[in-house]
Amino acid sequence: MNPVRSSLAEVLQTRVENTSETSNGMKTVVVTGASRGIGLATANKFLSEGWRVIGTYLNSSIPLEHENLTTFQYDQGDAESIERLAGEINNLDILVNNAGVLLDEDDTEVIPDKLRKTLEINLIGVTDLTERLIGKISPGGQIINISSSAGSLNLPNNHDHFPGYYPSYKISKTALNMYTKTLAGRLVGKNITVSSLHPGWVKTQMGGDEATRSPEEVAEDIFTLATSQVETGQFWHKGEKFPW
């Protein structure tokens, strides 16, 4: 084969390897924290829509059995675990950074150890995993960071997000939103959309029984966002732009 044809063949081969579609046209979503709550419902939703799902769990395995589901144990607070997970993933279309912790729910003061741990998991871990996966995301793909109104600096005065409580969690989500913004700017022209999404108050282990939304409703929102063409670098809630 002459050198020109050889390099074209290499390019084509690279394209084939980089596409996340399997031979039957299936797309791939990575959902962190898919063992329960919003992540579990999201994994289930994508599976029911015919997607290949890579789901992670920390302690409890993912209570789903499906031929298109691959699961990995993953600790977002541990650099080696992040590196290992990223190494296992060859290609993807959508990354849903869902795994997160609320460690200072009853605190009004910042407890430095809790802040450190919260930032490790909710910010640095998300960032580290995302940076390792960006090059494996197909054109037209999306990164969706599950954030919270708790991290909004701009909510109207009448919002009821327990003013004064869980400062470390709030700081982590504000910082995550800034990652969404900066990354979206960086990826303009690369055909990868980056969003933050506020799920609302959701009935999960984190949200509690009094919460107003079900994980399944949020999974619908995430799926709709993931399969829509939207403006990059925005904060979404129920399909509408949300104040940063």
Ligand SMILES: NC(=O)c1ccc[n+]([C@@H]2O[C@H](COP(=O)([O-])OP(=O)(O)OC[C@H]3O[C@@H](n4cnc5c(N)ncnc54)[C@H](OP(=O)(O)O)[C@@H]3O)[C@@H](O)[C@H]2O)c1
């Ligand atoms: N629920 C709400 O009202 C609400 C509101 C606003 C935003 N959010 C956000 O929505 C996302 C999901 O919340 P949720 O309510 O579904 O929470 P959840 O029920 O507490 O589930 C958290 C998930 O994250 C995983 N996880 C926890 N620590 C981890 C770590 N160090 N490494 C990797 N995975 C870890 C858990 O895995 P294991 O089960 O294996 O431990 C679980 O799958 C979070 O980012 C949260 O901040 C929730």
